[in-house]
Structures are given as structure tokens and as C-alpha cells.
Amino acid sequence: MKLEKESIALLAKALEKLESGFDLPDLNHSFDSKRMEEVILKVAERMQDNYPYFHPLFAGQMLKPPHPIAKAAYMLAMWINPNNHAMDGSKASSPMEKAVVADLAKMFGWDTHLGHLTGGGTMANLEALWVAGQIHTNKIIVASDQAHYTHERISEVLKLPFTKVKTDSQGIMDLEDLESILKKGGVGTVVCTMGTTGLGSVDPLPELLELKKKYDFRIHVDAAYGGYFKLLKNLEESALRKYAMIDQADSIVIDPHKQGLQPYGCGCVLFKNPEVAQYYIHDSPYTYFISDELHLGEISLECSRAGASAVALWATHQLLPPVQNGEFSKDLSKSRDAALDLYHRLIKSESFYPIVKPETDIVAWAIAGSKTSEMSEQAKGFFVRAEKNKLYLSLYKYPTSKLIDPPFEVDSEYLVCLRSSLMKPEHQNWMDEIWNRLLKSIS
Structure with a gap:
């Protein structure tokens, strides 16, 4: 079967299970099912005007189909439609989000962390660079000329100066050019791209860590695309050496909707030092009531966020944990x-x-x-x-x-x-x- 459809039967069974957990009067929903059928078939016809992103003969752009368990769990969650801003609107899905974020942090070697899911890598990188700007006020953000173009845009939005570093023939950050920039002073953060979107190249993290000792800057790892390669053993020795030191970064971004088998949009930002929460925490007159724990909305620039993304990723981690040799x-x-x-x-x-x-x-x-x-x-x-x-x-x-x-x-x-x-x-x-x-x- 070209399009996986067996999970629809599982979803129907799960919906019965979900409904049995609510002892409430019937709502007696009334829908024009005939009209809905006409519209949804029109949608199916319109959606035929796509490339076959789900098929292995689509070997171009970064489009990986979500796992059937992720699709089914996401759709199941949509019958509740939780909002993972505060526990009041996400009593079940917020704990799921905290669990999967901890899984990803552990994958990178962090037992303590601060982090949450985002709508994608752009928002995750925005938060990481926003925190960097809070710590190093008005200092320069540096990224390679093969880093994702959003870093330059984000820096402009944050009103932080931005400088590009040259790359070598492999698309990897040129250390000599970087150090010439560092010598001039004023650099607050260096973005280390681990898996560029052009060539999939991995920047030289071990050498960046050595330069950090000398020039005192933050290292933000943009692993939106390449983060999950931390689990692999069949990389080049040089790449294995880079990934082995990712736990020494200050912040990391990874996109489960790229290699992590998730629907769009599901990104994640992680900070090594939980104390960066001080830059986020705020008060709200109507959202934070049913729990004394830190709400996800208190450590996120985004407010409303789809709880379904957390549910889908949690289900996927239950079936396919992000661990080596799994x-x-x-x-x-x-x-x-x-x-x-x-x-x-x-x-x-x-x-x-x-x-x-x-x-x-x-x-x-x-x-x-x-x-x-x-x-x-x-x-x-x-x-x-x-x-x-x-x-x-x-x-x-x-x-x-x-x-x-x-x-x-x-x-x-x-x-x-x-x-x-x-x-x-x-x-x-x-x-x-x-x-x-x-x-x-x-x-």
C-alpha cells in the first residue's frame, strides 16, 4: 500500500477508549455528513497535486513521513485539542511534553536541562539566541555561511549584530576565519551547525570548545536537522568526535519533525543550565492555577502550542525510543x-x-x-x-x-x-x- 492506512482502525479503537474516560452527558453532535464527505473528497483531490513526499523515489528535499503511531496519536489528541501553554489546558499532554524533552536532553548527555517543544526549528533557534542576547547583551551572533539563513534574520529581529564565518570546501566552518573575528572582540555566541541543510555538514565542535576557553562566548548548537545522528555509529570518525562533545554546548535545537518521525511542526529547544528560566518567567492572571510546578508557558516565548505534538512524540518514543542500538x-x-x-x-x-x-x-x-x-x-x-x-x-x-x-x-x-x-x-x-x-x- 502506497499510503499507510491500517492505523485508521487503531485510531477508531483508541477513540472508543478515550471517550470511555469521560463520564459526561452526550453532546448530540449534529453534522451534515453528506456535505462533509463532499468537502473532504475535494480536499483529497486537491492534495493529489503534491510530489510523493512519502515515497523513497522522492529523494530531494527534507521531507520524511511521520510514523503511523505519530499520525494516529496526533489525530487522537485532536479530539481533545490540548494547549500546552499551561497545565489548565493540557493536564495530560504537558507531562508528556516534559517526558519527551527529557528524552531528547538525555540523548545529548544532559541529566539536567531546561527546554520545551516549539512550532519548529526557527522558533527554537529564536529562543536560544534570545536567551544568548539576554546573557551577552548586544554582543555579536556568529554563524557560518552555510548555517540556516534564519540565524541572520533572527539576529535582526532581536536587534543583535550578526557576522558570517567562511566555510571550507566541505561546507564546514573555517576556524581561521572564525578566530580572526573573535580576536576583534564583542562576540557573544557562536552557532555550531550540526547538519547543515545544504550539504549535511557538521561544524567542528571540539575546536569551537577550545576557542571558547580563550574568547569566552556561548556555543549554540543548531542540530535541527542533524541532532539524531548523535545516536549513530556509522558516521565518519571526525563526525563521531564532534557529536561526542555535544553535551558541552550551552544550548541545542533539534527538530523531531525532520528526522524524528513527527508531523510538522515539532521543534525543541534545550538549555544546559536550568537557571536561564529567569529570563522567561512571568505572571499571568488567568492561566497558571492547577499546578505549583513550572508551567511550560512560563519557559516559552510561544504562548498557545499544540499539545498534539507532544502526544505524538511521546507515543513515538514509547514505540521507538531515541537510544543507541534501538x-x-x-x-x-x-x-x-x-x-x-x-x-x-x-x-x-x-x-x-x-x-x-x-x-x-x-x-x-x-x-x-x-x-x-x-x-x-x-x-x-x-x-x-x-x-x-x-x-x-x-x-x-x-x-x-x-x-x-x-x-x-x-x-x-x-x-x-x-x-x-x-x-x-x-x-x-x-x-x-x-x-x-x-x-x-x-x-
Whole structure:
């Protein structure tokens, strides 16, 4: 079955269980079911105008289908529609959120922490940099030129100065350029991206920690995409060394809606020092009554937040705990293996030119040619032909200034490449089919 539908029967059974827990008079809901059917079928028809994000032949953008347990739990929660701002509106789902946030903190090696779920990585990074700005008032935020573009935007929103650091040919932060910025003074926070959204590259955290001793800045780890790779053993030795020190960061962001099998939007921000709660805590005249414990709304810039996200993630953690050597991490390892498989096939082919060796599960490659301008045009044409062959890729602009001794003429500022995010564990078993469709798409 292309679209998983078996969980609908489980949801119906769970709804009966849920309803049995409320001893209340019937509401006698009255709906125009015929009209609703007409509308929902229209929705289904409109939704057909999508790429097949759920299928392994969609190997382009960062879109990973939620696990059936996450979808079922999310929908089940929607019959209650809890708001995880305060315990008054989320008596069951707030404790679930605290439990899953603790799971993620433990995954990174933290027994004590402060954190909560967010609507996504952008909001999570906003909160981390907002706290950084409270601690280092008016000091500079620094991130690499391959970091997510929201860091620059967020800094502008927070009225904090922002500076970009150069990256090397692998898309990793250049330490010499960073130190030249640090020497000038005034840097409050360095953003360490662990899993860039372009190439999946991992910044040099061990070296950043050494520089921190010398220049006294906060380290914020943006692991929105790459955080779960902390669980894997089949990374390059250099990447394993970086992930092994993630517990020494000051704050971490991770997006369960990327690699964590969750529906959009589900992000998470974590702080190593719980005392940063002092920058959040406020009073509300009508929300904080039924519990003396710290409410999630008291440590969040967001107010209303979907409790269903916490319920879905809690259910997923119950079924697939985010631990090393568990079923979840083994499936994520398959994505990493698929990326390496594709990379090695590209190396052996005369038709393609791989850009970097993947550190996570993202692979980027160019179409072989004599000059970068022509290769870019060939990549654009290849992208269209691949889609006609039901293989869905993405495009990536790689700065030609980062190329090292290329076997072709550089006559353009950027080299347009093909790019695959091999996020689905099924990509491993589908690699022969993906490769055949790649070859078929060559002009």
C-alpha cells in the first residue's frame, strides 16, 4: 500500500477508549455528513497535486513521513485539542511534553536541562539566541555561511549584530576565519551547525570548545536537522568526535519533525543550565492555577502550542525510543548507509562529479562537464528529466570559490548541483532503482 492506512482502525479503537474516560452527558453532535464527505473528497483531490513526499523515489528535499503511531496519536489528541501553554489546558499532554524533552536532553548527555517543544526549528533557534542576547547583551551572533539563513534574520529581529564565518570546501566552518573575528572582540555566541541543510555538514565542535576557553562566548548548537545522528555509529570518525562533545554546548535545537518521525511542526529547544528560566518567567492572571510546578508557558516565548505534538512524540518514543542500538537508530543508520552507497556510485561513474563526501545523509553532485556554466545548465535539465522519470531530486548552488583543483574550467560564481536528502530508511533498499532512474535521466 502506497499510503499507510491500517492505523485508521487503531485510531477508531483508541477513540472508543478515550471517550470511555469521560463520564459526561452526550453532546448530540449534529453534522451534515453528506456535505462533509463532499468537502473532504475535494480536499483529497486537491492534495493529489503534491510530489510523493512519502515515497523513497522522492529523494530531494527534507521531507520524511511521520510514523503511523505519530499520525494516529496526533489525530487522537485532536479530539481533545490540548494547549500546552499551561497545565489548565493540557493536564495530560504537558507531562508528556516534559517526558519527551527529557528524552531528547538525555540523548545529548544532559541529566539536567531546561527546554520545551516549539512550532519548529526557527522558533527554537529564536529562543536560544534570545536567551544568548539576554546573557551577552548586544554582543555579536556568529554563524557560518552555510548555517540556516534564519540565524541572520533572527539576529535582526532581536536587534543583535550578526557576522558570517567562511566555510571550507566541505561546507564546514573555517576556524581561521572564525578566530580572526573573535580576536576583534564583542562576540557573544557562536552557532555550531550540526547538519547543515545544504550539504549535511557538521561544524567542528571540539575546536569551537577550545576557542571558547580563550574568547569566552556561548556555543549554540543548531542540530535541527542533524541532532539524531548523535545516536549513530556509522558516521565518519571526525563526525563521531564532534557529536561526542555535544553535551558541552550551552544550548541545542533539534527538530523531531525532520528526522524524528513527527508531523510538522515539532521543534525543541534545550538549555544546559536550568537557571536561564529567569529570563522567561512571568505572571499571568488567568492561566497558571492547577499546578505549583513550572508551567511550560512560563519557559516559552510561544504562548498557545499544540499539545498534539507532544502526544505524538511521546507515543513515538514509547514505540521507538531515541537510544543507541534501538530500532529508531538502526533505521536512521540505513539512511546514512544509503547516502554512502549513492556517493560511492557517483564516484565510479563518469557522468557525475560528487561535490563532498556526506557527513550525514545528504548527497550533492554535479553533472560531469568541461566548464561550470555548462555543468549548471546540464544539472537543471537533468532535474527536469529525473522528475519525468518519477525520481524527485533538488538543486543546490555550490560556490565555485570552494572547489579544490577541479578537473574542469570555473567560469561562474556558482555550480548548480543535484542534491538528495536520503532521509527514509527505505532509501537503502531502493538505491538500485534510484540509480537506474538517475542513469535513465542522463541526456
